[in-house]
Amino acid sequence: MSATEAAPTALAQGWCALSLLHGRIEARIERALQSGHGLSVREYSLLDVLSRQHDGEGGHLQMKQVADAVVLSQSATTRLVTRLEDRGLLERYLCPTDRRGIYTNVTEAGLKLLEEARPTNDAALREALDQAAGVPELAPLVRVVEHLDTLA
Numbered sequence: 718m719s720a721t722e723a724a725p726t727a728l729a730q731g732w733c734a735l736s737l738l739h740g741r742i743e744a745r746i747e748r749a750l751q752s753g754h755g756l757s758v759r760e761y762s763l764l765d766v767l768s769r770q771h772d773g774e775g776g777h778l779q780m781k782q783v784a785d786a787v788v789l790s791q792s793a794t795t796r797l798v799t800r801l802e803d804r805g806l807l808e809r810y811l812c813p814t815d816r817r818g819i820y821t822n823v824t825e826a827g828l829k830l831l832e833e834a835r836p837t838n839d840a841a842l843r844e845a846l847d848q849a850a851g852v853p854e855l856a857p858l859v860r861v862v863e864h865l866d867t868l869a
Contacts, residue, residue, distance in 0.1 A: 734854045738862075741855075742845040749841035754834040761838060762787045763797055764806065764831045768823045777812075777820045806830060 725733070743758055750756045756764075766786040770777050778786070784794040798821055801807040806827035812818030823831065846862060849855040 730854075734858055738849055738855050738858050741849055742842060745845035745848075746838055746841040749837050750834055753837045754830060756830070756834055759787060759789065759797055760801060760806075761831070761834055763794070763801065764823055764827050764834075767807065767821055768828060768831055770822065779818075780821075783821070801827065 746761075747758045750758060750761050754761075763783070766778070766783060780791055780794060780798075783798075784791045787794060787797070789797065798807055798809070802809060802821075806824055807821055808824050809819050809821050812820055846859050850859040
């Protein structure tokens with residue numbers, strides 16, 4: 718290392734490791750969901766988030782809340798909703814109490830596909846974590862992720 722190059726901080730190294738772990742997991746899940754169910758990770762995540770909505774007070778998420786949950790911009794989330802709606806996996810309808818509001822619900826076909834895809838998602842996640850556990854800089858992060866499961 719030259720005198721002008723600064724060594725990365727522990728914080729920066731940790732962030733790089735976390736980013737690497739996330740990328741590996743997402744790539745593994747993406748391949749598995751695409752090949753097994755024709756879904757992207759984002760599509761799966763959107764179906765999962767929307768499937769947990771319920772009727773009643775606070776039961777439906779606003780588009781900003783959905784966008785935050787799937788880590789996309791509101792415009793990208795709207796395009797994603799439209800694609801899944803075109804496939805018959807989601808439906809939109811006006812809020813009965815506020816005609817400016819639009820609700821998005823998962824259809825029966827969407828719930829069925831989500832149910833079929835969930836084991837694929839979980840297996841790909843497990844495989845990605847098992848593989849990452851063998852990489853020294855990722856192993857501590859894998860342990861943290863696995864520990865989070867015990868807190869739920």
